[in-house]
Amino acid sequence: MYDLPIRQLTVVSVHRPTPRTARVTFALPAGEFALAGPDQQVKLYFPRPGQDRPELPEPAPGQGLMDWYAACQAVPEQHRPWMRSFTLRAHDAELHTVDVDFVLHGPTGPAARWAARAEPGQVLAMFGPSPEFARPFPLDGDGPLLFACDESALPALGTLVEALPAGTRAHAWIEVAGPEEHQPLLGFGELTATWVHRGDAPPGQRLLAAVRAAALPADPAAAWLAGEAGAVRALRRHLLTDRRLPRSAVHFTGYWRRRLTQDDAPTPADLADAREILGRNS
Known part of the structure; x- marks a missing residue:
């Protein structure tokens, strides 16, 4: 059993690598953080309208993933944050930040809507990286x-x-x-x-x-x-x-x-x- 990797992220900066991509840099809270390798997936939680941060249950010490997820589902739908999956694009161990790229494919999705208006000081929640999501790809094979x-x-x-x-x-x-x-x-x-x-x-x-x-x-x-x-x-x-x-x-x-x-x-x-x-x- 391990403590669930749930963190609050605060926006530090936003820039556009391309016209349809927003790269958001988030400050991590104090504590240990390391990436086990490339292609590290996380779940990001987005606040509902009228909220300044997502409303999530506080994980109990040693609580299992499914119990915590059930507690999330018990939050009334009008308050329950939207969840979307992303890959961490980069981690800066010295600055203690992570980068996440958002594809701005239109105004319909909660993640794209949020990213199009993201600015420093805004807060999201993140689950992961976690062994639950690990899908290692072999990079050291004999062929191309x-x-x-x-x-x-x-x-x-x-x-x-x-x-x-x-x-x-x-x-x-x-x-x-x-x-x-x-x-x-x-x-x-x-x-x-x-x-x-x-x-x-x-x-x-x-x-x-x-x-x-x-x-x-x-x-x-x-x-x-x-x-x-x-x-x-x-x-x-x-x-x-x-x-x-x-x-x-x-x-x-x-x-x-x-x-x-x-x-x-x-x-x-x-x-x-x-x-x-x-x-x-x-």
Whole structure:
């Protein structure tokens, strides 16, 4: 049993790496904080209208995750904070801050609405990083690595690229709205990045076409897929069926769903994905 990693975060600064991305730097409260590796996922909690910070139950010493989550669900809906999943883009151990990138995809979602108006002094809550969310991806295999994602997974991809061992070959296909959304991907590995511009096409359509048309390297060690859930499933089917990659070599996560939010119930396809991911990590 371990104390639940629940913290309050205070906004220090906000800037726009691209027109559709807000990078928010948060000050961490006093205490120990370290990242176990790249692609560290957290849950962020956003206040309801009229609140200056999210209303969450205080965790008891040694309380289990499910008991605390049940206490959260017991908060009346009009007061219960919205929850969304994110990857920490960076951690500055000296300044004791973390960076989180928000995709500003429109005014409809609570996270995008909050990020579009974020300013220093505002407060969110964070659960994690935690072993509950860990999905390690092997970066030290014998062959080249494959990455394919959209902009929602670009923060995670950035941390993975930064963690590549020197000399490791990697190929990435990244779908974004247009050329103005490119971001630098820096590390010690040998990365070949292909930027795919969505334009007015449905999410994932041009990313899938680009991967299908690509001359993939022989004998890739592993593949990492993340982004819109339906596009991720199509990419995975392509790699397993057409490219004959072993099932165990293809790591995948649906970050978001067209026309559905994290507040909506999982679909049968979502549940099937979750069962496979849980089976792999168990």
